[in-house]
Amino acid sequence: MQNAVTSRVKTLIPMTGVRELNELVPDPARIEACCGRIGSTGLYPNTIDHQGERRFEARQFPKSSGYPEDAATGIAAAALAFGLLENALVERNSERITIMQGRAMKALSEIRVRLGFAGSRPVGCLLGGSVALAESHVLQL
Numbered sequence: 001m002q003n004a005v006t007s008r009v010k011t012l013i014p015m016t017g018v019r020e021l022n023e024l025v026p027d028p029a030r031i032e033a034c035c036g037r038i039g040s041t042g043l044y045p046n047t048i049d050h051q052g053e054r055r056f057e058a059r060q061f062p063k064s065s066g067y068p069e070d071a072a073t074g075i076a077a078a079a080l081a082f083g084l085l086e087n088a089l090v091e092r093n094s095e096r097i098t099i100m101q102g103r104a105m106k107a108l109s110e111i112r113v114r115l116g117f118a119g120s121r122p123v124g125c126l127l128g129g130s131v132a133l134a135e136s137h138v139l140q141l
Contacts, residue, residue: 004079013045022104035063071102072109081113
């Protein structure tokens with residue numbers, strides 16, 4: 001496990017597989033307490049889906065946002081991309097890294113990240129993805 005920072009600290013938690021990742025059941029009170037102790041704004045468990053294709057899967061459990069999980073989190077995906085680079089799970093280049101998030105919520109998102117380099121030093125990233133309204137919801141007060 002490691003904390004990674006883009007604009008906010010996220011805690012990267014490697015998992016052994018997609019099934020194990022998606023079987024996690026978040027406990028918001030324990031997540032908030034844990035994040036408070038380690039100086040994080042959320043836990044980002046993740047796993048390799050297909051390393052050769054630079055495809056990973058993750059879930060985002062925020063510290064205290066009022067909801068237990070995010071279906072797509074650019075800040076956490078960027079932090080994961082730099083963590084993957086740091087841990088030599090992706091090669092040092094600007095090829096796309098794909099992070100699938102939200103499967104366990106039945107709201108699958110595809111977040112695409114490209115790392116930028118100055119020489120061999122990573123200096124930033126570009127995030128992309130598609131957003132589509134799945135169905136209309138009417139708020140009832």
